[in-house]
Amino acid sequence: MKFRAKIVDAACLNHFTRVSNMIAKLAKTCTLRISPRHLNFILSDKVASGGVSMWCELEQENFFNEFQMEGVSAENNAIYLELTSENLSRALKTAQNARALKIKLTNKHFPCLTVSIELLSVSSSSRIVTHDIPIKVIPRKLWKDLQEPTVPDCDVSIYLPVLKTMKSVVERMKNISNHLIIEANRNGDLNLKIESELVCVTTHFKDLGNPPFASENASQDRNPARMAEVHVDIRKFLQFLSGQQVNPTKAICNIVRNKVVHFDLLHEDVSLQYFIPALS
Amino acid sequence: MPLLNQQIEEENDYSLTASLDNVRNLSTILKAIHFREHATCFATKNGIKVTVENAKCVQANAFIQAGIFQEFKVQEEPVTFRINLTVLLDCLSIFGSSPMPGILTALRMCYQGYGYPLMLFLEEGGVVTVCKINTQEPEETLDFDFCSTNVINKIILQSEGLREAFSELDMTSEVLQITMSPDKPYFRLSTFGNAGSSHLDYPKDSDLMESFNCTQTQVNRYKISLLKPSTKALVLSCKVSIRTDNRGFLSLQYMIRNEDGQICFVEYYCCPDEVPESES
Numbered sequence: 299m300k301f302r303a304k305i306v307d308a309a310c311l312n313h314f315t316r317v318s319n320m321i322a323k324l325a326k327t328c329t330l331r332i333s334p335r336h337l338n339f340i341l342s343d344k345v346a347s348g349g350v351s352m353w354c355e356l357e358q359e360n361f362f363n364e365f366q367m368e369g370v371s372a373e374n375n376a377i378y379l380e381l382t383s384e385n386l387s388r389a390l391k392t393a394q395n396a397r398a399l400k401i402k403l404t405n406k407h408f409p410c411l412t413v414s415i416e417l418l419s420v421s422s423s424s425r426i427v428t429h430d431i432p433i434k435v436i437p438r439k440l441w442k443d444l445q446e447p448t449v450p451d452c453d454v455s456i457y458l459p460v461l462k463t464m465k466s467v468v469e470r471m472k473n474i475s476n477h478l479i480i481e482a483n484r485n486g487d488l489n490l491k492i493e494s495e496l497v498c499v500t501t502h503f504k505d506l507g508n509p510p511f512a513s514e515n516a517s518q519d520r521n522p523a524r525m526a527e528v529h530v531d532i533r534k535f536l537q538f539l540s541g542q543q544v545n546p547t548k549a550i551c552n553i554v555r556n557k558v559v560h561f562d563l564l565h566e567d568v569s570l571q572y573f574i575p576a577l578s
Numbered sequence: 579m580p581l582l583n584q585q586i587e588e589e590n591d592y593s594l595t596a597s598l599d600n601v602r603n604l605s606t607i608l609k610a611i612h613f614r615e616h617a618t619c620f621a622t623k624n625g626i627k628v629t630v631e632n633a634k635c636v637q638a639n640a641f642i643q644a645g646i647f648q649e650f651k652v653q654e655e656p657v658t659f660r661i662n663l664t665v666l667l668d669c670l671s672i673f674g675s676s677p678m679p680g681i682l683t684a685l686r687m688c689y690q691g692y693g694y695p696l697m698l699f700l701e702e703g704g705v706v707t708v709c710k711i712n713t714q715e716p717e718e719t720l721d722f723d724f725c726s727t728n729v730i731n732k733i734i735l736q737s738e739g740l741r742e743a744f745s746e747l748d749m750t751s752e753v754l755q756i757t758m759s760p761d762k763p764y765f766r767l768s769t770f771g772n773a774g775s776s777h778l779d780y781p782k783d784s785d786l787m788e789s790f791n792c793t794q795t796q797v798n799r800y801k802i803s804l805l806k807p808s809t810k811a812l813v814l815s816c817k818v819s820i821r822t823d824n825r826g827f828l829s830l831q832y833m834i835r836n837e838d839g840q841i842c843f844v845e846y847y848c849c850p851d852e853v854p855e856s857e858s
Contacts, residue, residue, distance in 0.1 A: 459705065463673065463702075463703070463705060466672070466673055466674035467672055467673065467707065469674075470668045470669070470671060470672045471668075471672075473664075473668045474665060474668055495712070496662055496665050496711065496712055497662075497665050497669065497709060497710060497711045497712065498709070498710040499669060499672065499707060499708070499709045499710075500707065500708045500709075501672065501705060501706070501707040501708075502705065502706045502707070502708070503705055504704065504705075504706075505704075
């Protein structure tokens with residue numbers, strides 16, 4: 299098992315830092331999957347702790363100038379590591395304006411992801427900051443729980459509105475209720491609803507548009523105005539929204555009635571899939 | 579917006595309808611009296627009075643006169659109901675409490691009458707939120723019988739003069755003692771805390787003093803825990819009128835200028851902590 303990679307481009311470095319900040323907001327601990335072409339940040343919560351899952355994918359070519367890896371074996375050419383996501387984002391904080399960033403898998407008394415950052419300095423000698431992030435190598439037999447989630451056949455697929463508006467709405471709603479109802483139809487309407495003994499609040503988003511490919515889905519019913527709804531834990535949804543610091547280039551919400559809501563976001567060349575299961 | 583139109587058609591059924599281009603002109607004033615969960619609302623042709631009370635010793639009233647609203651209709655007055663103020667404020671600020679410049683949230687408010695919920699329709703950038711807040715049996719509010727003919731001492735101060743004093747009140751003191759007198763020290767705020775007593779004097783010819791009408795020396799004590807919440811109104815206000823009557827009751831009137839330059843008033847009444855001692 300070997301892994302070493304290097305970023306020298308400032309834009310790539312910033313982008314990578316942003317991704318790692320987003321991951322830190324979305325998941326406390328996550329799995330990092332390293333394969334010859336991709337890096338993935340994976341979260342797959344136990345049902346008991348909410349059952350949220352996440353699959354974030356970066357194409358390594360778009361970020362790294364050098365990228366070498368050797369997986370556990372030739373036929374399973376991948377590495378799965380578990381790490382505390384904040385450790386990575388904290389390490390990358392020092393990387394602002396850095397000249398280069400190197401990440402490698404090391405073993406210093408315990409397995410580590412070593413992040414070394416070459417910083418510019420006034421004098422000609424450069425300074426190097428090194429962070430050793432403790433990791434756990436995930437054995438082959440547990441990989442099956444960490445596969446790319448299949449997107450379920452959804453009842454409604456809809457483009458999301460500006461996430462910032464959604465976030466402020468959901469933040470207020472959270473003060474009133476723990477339960478959020480997300481509903482949408484194929485006319486481009488999306489509603490966020492809470493209902494409590496004291497108050498019912500519904501926010502209506504209109505004319506959002508539906509992604510074209512979804513309308514061909516056979517499982518959808520004929521009436522485009524019919525709402526598909528899903529009840530979710532409002533804190534999980536807010537956590538997802540809080541993680542989005544930059545508005546994504548594309549954001550889609552897929553609802554499987556009373557089962558799951560799936561968010562599919564694209565930030566330039568990073569894709570993020572986030573699943574929140576329905577509350578029973 | 580069909581939702582809004584539908585509402586307008588049914589307008590005659592409502593005992594109260596009001597609309598406002600900038601919801602913050604209402605929410606800011608209500609925040610100034612938000613020190614208890616519940617409030618009682620009284621609407622007449624002149625506007626809405628919202629009352630919050632605590633411990634049968636303090637009462638805060640916010641007056642939002644009809645002129646603040648772009649439209650204001652009351653069918654049979656007075657319209658009275660009790661409402662959860664925390665929930666109302668969460669609803670009013672559903673699109674965020676610090677909006678971007680130039681973006682306003684519009685409000686339409688309807689109340690059908692006794693037993694019906696208060697309906698709020700908020701709109702920002704084409705997104706509509708509908709809130710249905712259940713109302714409660716109105717409670718009898720206190721009558722402080724504070725009559726201007728019984729006023730002994732009256733001072734009008736620029737709020738900035740009191741702001742610092744109130745935000746730094748020694749909360750280990752149980753009471754705030756207010757001395758008002760035609761002679762020295764004219765206007766004095768005193769606390770008696772764990773770390774000792776403190777006295778803050780305002781000379782009568784201070785620039786902050788807009789008017790000074792004290793006829794008789796009065797020394798009264800008020801529970802600091804009851805007065806502290808009025809800081810919320812003080813922070814927003816430009817002027818404050820401080821009056822005491824012959825029983826030692828205190829009236830604080832705050833003049834608040836909203837974002838459109840209109841003036842609103844918030845008033846606090848507080849009864850003295852003990853029977854005023856003979857002047858010392």
